[in-house]
Amino acid sequence: MPAVTPASTSASSGKALRVAVLADSDTRWKWGALTAKRIAPEHAGDPDIRLDGFLLRGRATPTARQLDEVGVRADSLREVTGVEFLRAMGTAEAADTYDIVVLALVGGGVQAMLHGLRHAWGARTRRPLVVTGYVGVVYEKLADGLLLRHGADLVLANSRQDADRFRAVYEGVGADASSVTEVALPFLGGKPYEGTNDPYTVVFAVQPSVPAGRKDRAYLLNRLIRHARLHPDRQVLLKLRSKPGEQTTHIEELPYQKLAQKTDLPANFRLGYGNMGEVLDTTDLLVTISSTAALESLHRRIPTVVLTDLGIREALGNHHFVGSGCLASWDQLDAGHEPVPDPEWVARQGVVADGSYATAFDAARDRIAKLLDAAELPPLAPYYTTVTAPGYLPGILARHHLGPDGGPLPGAPAADRQAGPVRQIVRRAARGAYRHGVQRVAPVIRRMGEL
Secondary structure, three states, X not given: OOOOOOOOOOOOOOOOEEEEEEEOOHHHHHHHHHHHHHHOOOEOOEOOEEEEEEEEOOOOOOXXXXXXHHOOOOOEEEEEOHHHHXXXXXXXXXXXXXXXXXXXXXXXXXXXXXXXXXXXXXXXXXOOEEEEEOOOOOOOOHHHXXXXXXXXXXXXXXXXXXXXXXXXXXXXXXXXXXXXXXXXXXXXXXXXXXXXXXXXXXXXXOOOOOOOOHHHHHXXXXXXXXXXXXXXXXXXXXXXXXXXXXXXXXXXXXXXXXXXXXXXXXXXXXXXXXXXXXXXXXXXXXXXXXXXXXXXXXXXXXXEEEEOOOOOOOOOOHHHHOOXXXXXXXXXXXXXXXXXXXXXXXXXXXOOOOOOHHHOOHHHHXXXXXXXXXXXXXXXXXXXXXXXXXXXXXXXXXXXXXXXXXXXXXXXXXXXXXXXXXXXXXXXXXXXXXXXHHHHHHHHHHHHHOO
């Protein structure tokens, strides 16, 4: 791996910050990179940072197309294993020149990197700040996910409600809750909704894993097609997350585009990809099961519906929207219903449609500025240790080739050796086989088991 070059300026001098973002999927790359830009203390009103991106090698490593769709550019970008990342960050040069490390990973990955960085930095008192958080709505595994993120200098909460819940969990187990910092989703923005487009456009924002079953996904597709037929004057868009063979944050076994292949689609119905922000520019009604896209839409004051057709259930995540005023069914939409969001609920969810979004990250910026100016920082101190979780933590660390102390296990991938052509081919083939198995073989086996 190439050596890390020193940053020419420092945060404390009021100039460019050096930020490293480690992400394990396209969605988390988007969150991590945009978060880095939002939380950087501003100088003369403009955050000046050097952003180095690291993509964690795995089943959901984003493709070039996915990265292009996200639209967030980095000064450098490369694919690494967890151990390679830790070796890069563990050098004295990196520890001295990086100001912030953003861990945009699933909970287990965050926990492994926290222990790995603690081991790599040792007793060093001058080290980068470590920041982590959630990509969107937190509607499941609250305690598990939060405790796996404990130990970072800042654990970002995307809303007032999340900040309260996060602190309650940490305090409830006797863990330090001072890291919890309220912000907002970093990808909100765009022009406010100004009225009906021509043509009136309905967008269904799909999710890779919700719902999971073929029957439910086919039902939603058929209802969307029916809506298009009932309203020929409307443009109806099925907003897709990934192409077959690609993976996102969650596994998608049954892509909607495959379900639509044998369906006679009306002329005003289309399938599309693209950056969600750009799609919302021409959206008149956003429909979803529980996607974070609903919060992006509400931020712009676009009429937004969270579907109840399949029930209001924790497994779907739409229970999070109870009290929002956005819950409705396709029957109601077909009849012309448009929801009216509850302003108090919207405000508690970090949706700042009132124009205060520019200040939503002030608390995080102030805290980061103070920590960067501190004479020294204590070692990272995750709640989970071999004392508090001896039956849980070692397995999490081992999945990332780390031992119980956070150090690399024997045989872990070397950071100073570029994979040869054969290994690169094998790696791509293995990843393709995994995705083929998820999207083609697994559903067949599951259907056979139901016979």
